[in-house]
Amino acid sequence: MRNLATLNETKTTRFTRLKSTISDYIEKKDKIITGIEDEKRIEAQKKKIIKRLGATEKEWNDYRWQLTHRFCNIDDFADITGVSQKEIERIKEVGKLYRYAISPYYLSLIDPEDLNCPIRKQALPSAEELDPSGELDPMDEEGWTPVPNVTRRYPDRLIIKVTNMCAMYCRFCQRRRLIGETDCHTGWDKIANAIEYVKANKEIRDVLITGGDPFMLSDSMIEKILISLREIKHVEIIRFGTRTPVTLPQRITDDLVNILKKYHPIYVNTHFNSPKEITKESKEACEKLADAGIPLGNQMVLLNGVNNDPYIVRKLNQNLLKIRVKPYYIFHPKAVKGTSHFWARIEEGIEIMESLRGRTSGMAIPTYIVNGPGGLGKTPILPNYLMYIGDNRAVFRNWEGKIFEIPNK
Numbered sequence: 001m002r003n004l005a006t007l008n009e010t011k012t013t014r015f016t017r018l019k020s021t022i023s024d025y026i027e028k029k030d031k032i033i034t035g036i037e038d039e040k041r042i043e044a045q046k047k048k049i050i051k052r053l054g055a056t057e058k059e060w061n062d063y064r065w066q067l068t069h070r071f072c073n074i075d076d077f078a079d080i081t082g083v084s085q086k087e088i089e090r091i092k093e094v095g096k097l098y099r100y101a102i103s104p105y106y107l108s109l110i111d112p113e114d115l116n117c118p119i120r121k122q123a124l125p126s127a128e129e130l131d132p133s134g135e136l137d138p139m140d141e142e143g144w145t146p147v148p149n150v151t152r153r154y155p156d157r158l159i160i161k162v163t164n165m166c167a168m169y170c171r172f173c174q175r176r177r178l179i180g181e182t183d184c185h186t187g188w189d190k191i192a193n194a195i196e197y198v199k200a201n202k203e204i205r206d207v208l209i210t211g212g213d214p215f216m217l218s219d220s221m222i223e224k225i226l227i228s229l230r231e232i233k234h235v236e237i238i239r240f241g242t243r244t245p246v247t248l249p250q251r252i253t254d255d256l257v258n259i260l261k262k263y264h265p266i267y268v269n270t271h272f273n274s275p276k277e278i279t280k281e282s283k284e285a286c287e288k289l290a291d292a293g294i295p296l297g298n299q300m301v302l303l304n305g306v307n308n309d310p311y312i313v314r315k316l317n318q319n320l321l322k323i324r325v326k327p328y329y330i331f332h333p334k335a336v337k338g339t340s341h342f343w344a345r346i347e348e349g350i351e352i353m354e355s356l357r358g359r360t361s362g363m364a365i366p367t368y369i370v371n372g373p374g375g376l377g378k379t380p381i382l383p384n385y386l387m388y389i390g391d392n393r394a395v396f397r398n399w400e401g402k403i404f405e406i407p408n409k
């Protein structure tokens with residue numbers, strides 16, 4: 001083997017060099033605060049909100065109370081989040097076009113002192129949503145709907161949308177068009193019909209329950225769906241796509257987890273976008289699911305101003321592993337109308353991927369995905385490591401940029 005660039009270094013030089021490849025991150029990482037590290041400040045916000053709503057600690061910990069007390073009117077919480085008078089007017093205007101609702105818990109994570117707070121950006125309407133660029137349904141979900149509430153883009157798996165309701169409406173939501181004015185669970189007749197479709201198509205081995213947020217359904221409805229799906233022999237795995245561990249961790253109750261674990265293999269993919277979302281509560285929720293034998297994945301969306309920064313993503317992913325969540329995907333933002341201020345460049349995503357490989361656990365490295373418009377599906381993007389491939393040899397660069405070759409037989 002030729003070109004072994006590190007051949008002549010001493011061990012001391014080698015380990016000094018390794019250390020230096022992450023010294024930039026070591027310097028930055030303590031300034032990127034997780035929700036756990038920010039616990040005192042969040043606790044103070046929580047106290048203010050509890051007082052405002054005249055609630056008790058017990059009520060706060062009850063997801064039903066959280067849901068019925070979602071904040072939907074800026075006048076009720078502007079002072080708590082440090083929103084200016086001018087912004088209040090704008091939020092009211094934008095709110096007429098795109099609804100907002102924020103669980104008291106998620107609201108407590110907003111830092112009123114920080115205008116660029118990543119939680120605020122995800123939850124509070126902004127005037128930038130009025131930008132007309134983008135499309136309502138860029139992935140053409142309607143065109144890939146064999147029966148109502150089912151999207152099927154792949155041969156062996158599909159998604160069933162069981163509600164349009166969420167604990168918090170993300171400002172960058174790809175399904176904004178379905179959020180509408182009111183919360184609406186999919187009727188049982190439609191869900192049963194979707195399950196019939198799965199039954200009739202034997203190649204479907206993986207069913208993904210999503211929405212909205214499927215954990216907005218009652219425990220009994222979730223169990224009803226699981227019972228019906230488990231009656232189908234060819235359904236191997238069932239997945240839930242839910243943001244509740246992040247936006248409403250109180251929803252992950254012992255009762256819910258005891259239901260889910262009866263129908264294994266069950267997987268849960270959740271959606272953390274910021275280290276600030278990793279709190280004591282979200283950690284508990286994830287640990288509860290993991291303790292029930294449910295593997296957890298994270299589907300981050302690359303968002304301008306929230307996480308389009310290699311250090312933030314490294315901190316996020318390392319801290320997700322600590323709460324037993326495996327980073328699964330980073331989605332490039334889709335061209336959804338009303339979300340253009342969140343769009344990022346592909347180079348930013350590639351730079352993030354480049355900054356992870358080699359510099360942190362492979363477990364902390366998700367796949368970066370661009371969704372093909374019109375429904376062409378998930379398409380991975382990687383920094384280029386293969387530099388040349390010929391009849392007899394292939395040339396690569398490693399994570400540090402060192403060149404090597406291997407025979408190609």
Ligand SMILES: *Cc1c(COP(=O)(O)O)cnc(C)c1O
Nearest residue numbers: 151152153154157158159208378
């Ligand atoms: C994302 C998605 C899936 C799941 O894709 P995986 O790569 O298996 O996680 C399935 N169906 C549809 C329609 C999807 O959008």
